Amino acid sequence: MFLKNYACCSDERLMEQLNSNIHYQLFCRLLLGIGEQINNFKIISQIRCELSAKLDIDKVQKCLAKHWLPYMEELDQVVTDATCYESSLRFPTDQKLLWEATDWCQNQLKLLCSYGKQAMPRSKYNKWKQRYWNYSRKRRKSKKERTAITRGLLKLLKKLLEELVVMLKQLDVQMPERYYTQYAIIEKVLKQQSYRFATGKSPEDRIVSLSKSYIRPIVRGKETKAVEFGAKVNKIQINGISFIEHLSFDAFNEGTHFKSSVYFAQSLTHTKVKIIGADAIYATNANRRFASFNNIRTDFVRKGRAGKHEHHRKQLAAQIKKERATRLEGSFGKDKQHYYLNRIKARKKDTETLWIFMGIHVGNALEIGRRMQNQAIIAA
Incomplete structure (x- = not known):
């Protein structure tokens, strides 16, 4: 499944790569003999179904974070935002x-x-x-x-x-x-x-596809795509490493997940969050009070009179916004363009969830691998 999102190809093409590429075989701890090959490419689909039935996102992410923490810095700084990973289906009318x-x-x-x-x-x-x-x-x-x-x-x-x-x-x-x-x-x-x-009104939980009845319209309000069809994911990012805070095929307001994002980040890193960057939709009065009570700095637009250290607050807010706009929002495009999350071709809800999970964490694993390599070079 790692190679599926890494190679960005179909099951049949992936099996061809596995048969011909010795590096893929060694990665999977499989070494085929001369003239030996695996012809049943459907085994990949069977593996995907088996893994999706056993996937516990929170449990796996805590395990991954535990192993990745030595290669992560600035654990008290978090950015969060939501995006939609579109499913592969014809435009519904x-x-x-x-x-x-x-x-x-x-x-x-x-x-x-x-x-x-x-x-x-x-x-x-x-x-x-x-x-x-x-x-x-x-x-x-x-x-x-x-x-x-x-x-x-x-x-x-x-x-x-x-x-x-x-x-x-x-x-x-x-x-x-x-x-x-x-x-x-x-x-x-x-x-x-x-x-x-x-x-003339849209019914609640409107079905837009017979084959994927779990898909719901997600209104995004973009100029190019007013409505998207797929899973909506609220992500947090710590030092460039992304984690799934909430995944749902129903539309939800990510602004209500500000507190849970803070608690989720703290449960992964065991470090108190001191700085968090989030979009304007998160800047509700309740979230502002929560951030003030817990001494968490944000990049929200200030309400009321300027404080004594307004100049420093603006500088910090600018740095947080830059981090969110470049690294977090850039990771959305990187996931979709390089890790096979542009149009998800899974046919069931569970397998589509696994597909998204693997796509996000394949990118994380490659980034951690680069950091491990850099540390080894420096140590040498």
Whole structure:
């Protein structure tokens, strides 16, 4: 899994690298003989699933911090911020989601009718299939066209779901667990999209993908990407080494994690935090009072009159902001561009969490390795 994020390649490509690169083999404590190779690249996916089921982020991070502390300095200084690591999925629209749900229901009906040797129930599936194809090919879609296609797909999806229930009762068969899970997701999609179509409001915990039903829209407010789809992570950074304070696939306000970030940093380093840098969203009155009570210096914009040492406060705040803007926010881009966190291709919630965890800490491990090498050179 370390090599997966280090090499930034697919499972199949990674297995090819492992078979041909002796350095990768030695890293994995594996030495293949002449002409010997591993052909089953799916073993990487099996390892990923096994590790994701056992991953305890807090426990592992405390273990890593314990071994990395000798190579870290300025343990009383922390910076924190949040980012979104996007998942690999097609850009979600209501029409795409409804069509995927409708198509799934139609395919399940075909299978059940084939099993029971029955004729397919009548529906307008073929008509709406052609209409959806014509709609999807258009570069510009008017509001009138969107409304018509959404209304038609909602009615068709409702009918197909009802037909599935009737068909299962008639045939009296037990479907796999995966079927009932997907049926429940589609039923929830129908309720949410019906509510959205009737009121124009976004429902709570809106599903945007059938294959990744745990993904939620994360409103970031950026110029290029107003909304992102993936896991939101609140990170802390100590001397350039990043740790995950909170990871969630639901949107959350990182400003409420200011206190927990301080306590989390102290639990990792066993050192009292004296300086912390954070974005303006963290600068709430409650967080300001907490920082003042614990004698923690911040880079928050001052409220009220200037103090006696205002000049020194401004200098310190400028240094903290520079550290946060360069090292912490720079680490977001480095993780996404160099450690395979740009578009996460995992298919399950647990494996996607493991993917993010490995991507962040692979970068940390390489940085610690460079520091170990520098210390060895100096000592020599």
